[in-house]
Amino acid sequence: MLPKIPALADYGISPKHGFLPNELPLTHLPDPYYNKWEAVVANLQALLLSRRLRGVVDRLPVLSTAGLEHDSEWRRAYSILCFMAHAYIWGGDGPGDRLPPPITVPLLAVSARLEVPPVATYAAVCLWNFKPLFTDEGVDQLENLATLTTFTGSIDESWFYLVSVAMEARGGPMIAILLKAMAAVRADDAEMVTACLCTFAERLDDLGELLQRLHERCEPTVFYHRIRPYLAGSKNMTDAGLPHGVIYDEGNGSGTAAAGEPVYRQYSGGSNAQSSLIQFFDIALGVEHRPTGIKAATTTTTTTTGTDGGAASRHNFILEMRKYMPGAHARFLQDVSDVANIRPFVMASQAAGSNRPLSIAYDACLATLRALRDKHIAVVTRYIVLPSRNTSHTRGRSQSPATLRRPAPPMQHRPKAMNLALATTSSVSDGGAKKALTGTGGTALLSFLKQARDETGEPAVEAWAQRFMHRQGRVPGKNDFFHGKPAESVKLEVAEHEEVKLGGLAGSWTLDNEVGGLCAF
Template identity: 50%
Template sequence: MMAPLIPVLRDFGMTAETGFLPAEVPPATLLNPYYEKWETILANLPAIIGDHRIRVVVDELPVLSTAHLRTCAEWRRAYVLLAFMSHAYIWGGTIPSERIPRQLAVPLLEVCEYLEVPPVATYSALCLWNFQPTTPAESTDHLEEMTTLVTFTGTADEKWFYLISVAIERAGAPVIPLMLEAIVAHYAGDLSTVATALHTFTKILDRITAILLRMYERCRPYVFYNHIRRFIAGSKNMAGAGLPNGVIYDIGLGSEEYRQYGGGSNAQSSLFHFFDIVLGVEHHPTDTTRPRDNFVHEMRSYMPGPHHRFLEDVSKIANIHEFLTSCRSDGRLSAPYSACVSALANLRNKHIHLVTRYIVIQSHKSRTLLGAERLLTSQTTSGTIIRSISPNNNPENEGLHGTAGSSMMPF
C-alpha cells in the first residue's frame, strides 16, 4: 500500500518540539514606540479595570495602524493586546458594552485577518501566544519556569490557569510527530511501530492528566468563577449576561451589524483535536437533533488558520483505528490502542471533574452547595457524570454556558 503524503510541520508554523506552540518564545512587548500606548494599557490593565476606567482610557486612544508590525511574533503580540483590551472593554463596566470602539475594532480586525483568527480572545490569545520562560535559558517543560504575559486580574490564579494549558501543549507536542510516523507505519504494515507509538502516546496522556490536575494548586475555583471567567467569555449565547445580540465592531461606517463569537476555551486547542483525529474518536451530542461533532468542528474555526488546515490534512490520512479494525484479532495492537483510548477518556473525565468544581459548583454554591458536591463525588465515570449533572436532570444548570458559548454540561 502506498504511503500518503504526510503533512510537513514547518509548512503550518509548527515544530516537532513545540507542536502548536510558537517555535520562538512570544515577545513580552512590541518594541516599536509607536505602540507604546497599547503596551502601557496592558501593563496596567488589572488596575485600570479595577478602577472602572477601561472604557475611558480606550476611548481616548488614537486609532493606531498595523503597518508597523513586521514579524509574525509582532502580529501575534498585537492580537493578544487588542483581544485583551476588547474583552476588558466589553466586560469591564457595571453592564457589558455592546460596542467595541474604532480604537480597538479597526486594528483588531486587521490583525485577525492576517493571523486567520476571529476577532475575539481565543485560546491562542489567552494561552499559546501569551507566555514566557522566566529566564531566557529555561524551557516550557516546567510550570514554575514560566509566566503569563497578560492577564485581566493580575492574580496568580489567572496566570496559573493559562500556564496549565501551555504546559499541556508542550508536554503533548511529541505526540504529533510520533503519530504521524505511526500513520506511515500502518501503510507499511509495521504493526510493531504502531503499537510502540500507542504505548508512548498513553504515557504522554498520563503526564498531561497529571499537569491538568495541578490546576488546583494555584487557581482557586472561587477566584476563577467570580473574577476571571467573565472576562474570557465571548459574545455568543450571552443574553443572560447582558449581550442578547452580541457586539458591534465599530469601524466607523455607521452600518456595522452585531456579531457573535465564543470566547476562549480549551475546546479550541488543536492538540486535543489532533488526539481525537489520530485515534478515530468521534463526539456525539446529547441532543440527537444536532449533527454529530458540530460543536467540535465549530471550535476549529477559532484556531489559527494554519493549525486548522493541518488538522484537515491529518484527517484525510488518519488510519490507526482502521488498522486496528483490520487486525482486531491481534492483541499486539488492540491492547495498546485500548489503553491509549482509556488514558484519553481518563483525561476527559478529570476535565469534567475540574469543570464541575470551577463552574457548576461555584454557580450554585449559595443555593445548593451540598447537592452540587454530591455531583462531583457520587459518580466516577465521565458518562455518568454527564448524565447526573445534565440540564435534563438538574434544572438549575439550564442556561449555564461555557466561555466558548456552548451549553455547558451536555457538551
C-alpha cells in the same frame, strides 16, 4: 494515490512544543509606535478597578498595523488587543455592546492576518500569552512559566492559563509520535505502530497529571467569580446584557448596515475545545463525537439555519471551534482527518487475530485519553458546577466583573447578586417546577463532557477493554449510607440528570443548542 502524511513544518507546528509558537511570544512590541497599546495592557488591572479603562481606550488614536512585521509581532498585537476588547466590553458598570475604532480597526486587521476571529480565543489567552522564567528550562514545566497579560493580575488567573500552556508543551512531541504511527501503518509495520502507541499512552498520562495541578494555585471561587466573566464571548449573551452581540465600530460607517442600523457580531468565548492538541488526538485515534444526547446507533443528520442564512449541521460544536483556531492549525486537523488510518489498521489486525499487543496498545491509548476526560469532568465540577450552585440569581441584567469587586451596600439595601460568569435567571415556572439554569452559552455542560468521555472508549477493539471503558460508576442512593443526607462527604456527587448551563472560559459556548466549553476536551 494517497495524500501524504502532513509535515509539521508546513503548518508552523513545532515538533518540540506542538501548537505553541516556534519562537517565544514577544513580551513587548518592539516598535515604539505601539507603546500606547502596551501602556494600556500594562495597567489593565488598575484601569479596570478605577473604571477608567473605557475612557482611556476611547481617547487612543487608531493605530495602523503597517508597523507589524514578523509573525510574533502580529500574535502579540492580537493577544493584547483581545484583552483590551474584553476589558472594554465587560469592565464597566454594565456590559458594553460597542467596541470603539481604536480597538476595532487594528483588531480586525490583525485577526484577518492570523486567520482567527476578533475575540479572545484560546490562542490569545494561552498559546500566545506566556513566557519562561528561565530560557534554559522547558516551557512544559509549570514552575518555569509566567503569563504576559491578565485581567485581574491574580496568581489564580495566571495559573489557569499556564496549566494549558504546559499541557500544550508537554503534548507537543506526541503529535509527531502519532504521525509516525500513521506512516508505519502505510508501511505495514505493526511493530512500529505498537511501539508508537505505547509511548503515546505513557506520555498522555503526563497531561492528566498537569491538569490535576490546577487546584494548587487557582481557587475555584476566584476563578468563577473574578476571572471567567472577562472571558465571556458575545454569542447567546442575552441574560448577560448583550442580546444582539457587539458592534465592531470601525469609524467609517462600516459598522452599520445600508439602512443605518448597527451591525452586531457574535462570537463564542475562549474554549479549550479551541486547542488543536486534544482534537488531534481524537482524530488520530479514530474517536468520533456525536451531538449531545445522540447514541451511536441513532445518529441523524440534522441541519439548522444560522444567522448567516446558510445551513449548518446542528450540535457541531467541536467543528465550530476549529474556526477559532489559527488557520494553519485548523487546516492541519482537516488534513490529518484525510489520512488517519490507525484504527482501521488495528481493527483489521484484531479481526485476523494476528497481533494482540497492537490491540492492547491501542486500547491503552483510548483508556488513558478517557481517564484525562474523567479528570477534566472533576475539574469542571469543582470550578464551575459547585460555585454556580452557590451563586444567587435575580432577573434582569447581570453585574459586570468590576461591579462584583465594589464594596457591598448596607444589608437592608443590598440587591441579590448576579454573577456575569453565570448570567442566569432561576425562577419557578407557573407549574411550580424550577427552571433550569440558562447560561451565556445555553449548554448542557455535564452531558457534553460525559458523552465525550464515553465516546472516547467506543473505538476499543478488545472485548475486555470495551467492558472496562463502558463500566458504570456507583449510582448514588443505591446501597449508599449517605443517600438523602446532605453530608459534606458526598457534596461532589453530580447527579446524571442534573445540568448546569453556563458560559465563559472553562464553561460553555454554543450555537443555539450546541455544547462545549473551555477545558471541554
